[in-house]
Amino acid sequence: MSETITANIPHQLGREEARRRIAGGMDGFADAIPGGAVTEKRWEDDTAFFTIEALGQRLACRLDVTEDAVIATFELPTLLAPFAGAIRRKLEQYGPKLLR
Template identity: 50%
Template sequence: MADPVSVDVPHKLGREAARARIAGGVGKLADMFPGGGTVEEHWEGDTLHFTLSAMGQKVASRLEVFEHHVHAEVDLPPMLTLFAGKIREKLAKEAPKLLE
């Protein structure tokens, strides 16, 4: 399997406020991926684990919330690794909007 797509998103909200904002906007995550669909999610502590459908594939991802940044990792199935660069760019651009 290819390395996950990783992005760190800085914020000044603090851990709890960032976590709350992400929880309120997790449904928008599907829009960040080509062919995005439904999102299945669950929290383990300060880490959001979610799976979404993209182009007929299941994409497992994690958002780990820290005091001053959120670390996002997306595990792409082999078919979608061609889009890794575009997904990384889109995450870097769109993920901060989840914290607004």
């Protein structure tokens, strides 16, 4: 069964600066999965949608940028669901570094 990971990444940058940093470092989110690569990305207002491909799987990812937080949502396919905890930890490590 698939699994959804959600992480709230607080920041003090304001919406525009957080959005700029996310845009410049979005590919780094793929490092949460060994061999992962961002293959598609697009913005709709202050929400980034992107796809990570890894291990023959596709993850639908979303980053909602607000004035004081980024809410990251990753939809894991069934094959990657057992690794949800490890992927969440990587996401929670990378996000704050990007927004420092």
